[in-house]
Amino acid sequence: MVIGHECAGIIEEVGGEVKNLVPGDRVALEPGISCWRCDLCKEGRYNLCPEMKFFATPPVHGSLANQVVHPADLCFKLPDNVSLEEGAMCEPLSVGVHACRRANIGPETNVLVMGAGPIGLVTMLAARVFGAPRIVIVDVDDNRLSAAKDLGADGVVKVSTKMQDVPEEVERICKVMGAGVDVSFDCAGFNKTMSTALRATRAGGKVCLVGMGHSEMNVPLTPAAAREVDVVGIFRYKNTWPLCLEFLRSGKIDVKTLITHRYGFSQKEVEEAFETSARGGNAIKVMFNL
Numbered sequence: 001m002v003i004g005h006e007c008a009g010i011i012e013e014v015g016g017e018v019k020n021l022v023p024g025d026r027v028a029l030e031p032g033i034s035c036w037r038c039d040l041c042k043e044g045r046y047n048l049c050p051e052m053k054f055f056a057t058p059p060v061h062g063s064l065a066n067q068v069v070h071p072a073d074l075c076f077k078l079p080d081n082v083s084l085e086e087g088a089m090c091e092p093l094s095v096g097v098h099a100c101r102r103a104n105i106g107p108e109t110n111v112l113v114m115g116a117g118p119i120g121l122v123t124m125l126a127a128r129v130f131g132a133p134r135i136v137i138v139d140v141d142d143n144r145l146s147a148a149k150d151l152g153a154d155g156v157v158k159v160s161t162k163m164q165d166v167p168e169e170v171e172r173i174c175k176v177m178g179a180g181v182d183v184s185f186d187c188a189g190f191n192k193t194m195s196t197a198l199r200a201t202r203a204g205g206k207v208c209l210v211g212m213g214h215s216e217m218n219v220p221l222t223p224a225a226a227r228e229v230d231v232v233g234i235f236r237y238k239n240t241w242p243l244c245l246e247f248l249r250s251g252k253i254d255v256k257t258l259i260t261h262r263y264g265f266s267q268k269e270v271e272e273a274f275e276t277s278a279r280g281g282n283a284i285k286v287m288f289n290l
Helices: 084-088 090-102 118-129 142-150 163-177 191-200 221-226 241-250 267-279
Strands: 007-010 026-029 075-077 111-114 135-139 155-158 181-186 201-209 230-233 259-263 285-288
Touching: 007 084, 026 084, 075 241, 084 090, 090 118, 090 241, 111 118, 111 191, 118 135, 118 142, 118 181, 135 142, 135 163, 142 155, 155 163, 163 181, 163 191, 181 191, 191 201, 191 221, 259 267, 267 285
Parallel strands: 111 135, 111 181, 135 155, 181 201, 201 230, 259 285
Antiparallel strands: 007 026, 026 075
């Protein structure tokens, strides 16, 4: 992957046919340019377009740059009370919003989130605003579980990386949930996380695979199928920016605390930012400000 697909900025120049934006507008950028001609685009599922040109997906350059050129219809004006940093966070938040739409999250949906990294945390925030009454989040890292608790998780469960621990961990997850798990979001995408999600989800429930840690997995599908557990995949998002911006404008979702580190755009600071992110620790989202 190339670096850079979560971004916001200030319009510097517009084309002659652009009517909805003017120089000086602050905008959040949806990073994927679909063809709008294929059957998937015509069905409204443009996120699955086979001709998608997406920031930072080879051979397309990323948006980690001083200037980018982008279609006006994929540049969304920020409300006055939403910062450029929050605008850039619309991209990861869109993943959570799209996942919640795919899983039909509502006021009667108890949610399990596997993985308390950035995507797991925004999925948790989205599930809450979609109405989920109880959310339990699982991770191997104490720092991330602490962050999840601070952001409003109803329960957290620390797990191991060992597959043999899955049965005991599922028992603990169900005990902390205190009810059936209606929907599980696997925001990591590994054999163990998906196996845990499939086992923990109640009969007739749903597992939504969000993370892509492994390109292929060996998981217990047959027992899950026997309990009619639906498995749903998501890929990127579609038509999410207006809703994400409304959540941010209204204060229903606050992403500011997810931005744990800020750096300028010099060579030295960029390298330091990547090192900070790679170390993990308390880093969630590392932001560049030009």
